[in-house]
Amino acid sequence: MRLDKFLKVSFLVKRRTLAKEVCDQGRVTINGKTAKAGTTVSVGDEIAIRYGQKIVTVRVEKLLNSVRKEDAGQLYTLLREEAANREQEV
Template sequence: MRLDKYLKVSRIIKRRTVAKEACEKGRVFINGKTAKPGTEVAIGDEIEIQFGDRSLRAEITQISEHVKKDEAKEMFRLIE
């Protein structure tokens, strides 16, 4: 699954266009490397997103095309 779509489906970022912009500005990293919006993600990958002075790190635990809002939090595990 594409990174921008994963961020939207998992509800880490609410809109896909915002996720795409964050990737294009170099604020999203997968396994320590800068990621583009079309980068394919896999279970076990570590995502880091920089929001201003804050940083969010999560490990991908599940990939699914469609998820209910309640189940979206099961798609990743926060680190730290």
């Protein structure tokens, strides 16, 4: 599954176009490497997303093409949520 679609389906990002923009800005990494919107996501991957002043890191648990908002949390496990330093790049 494409990274931008996973971010949208899991509700980590509200819209797929926004997910693509976030990826294009270099604010998303998969397993420590900067990822583009078309990067393939697999079960077990660690995704780090920079939202303004915080970095959220999750592990992919399931890949589904569609899911209800209430069940979206089953697609990933939150590993950590930390403040982002201004010098720190994700």
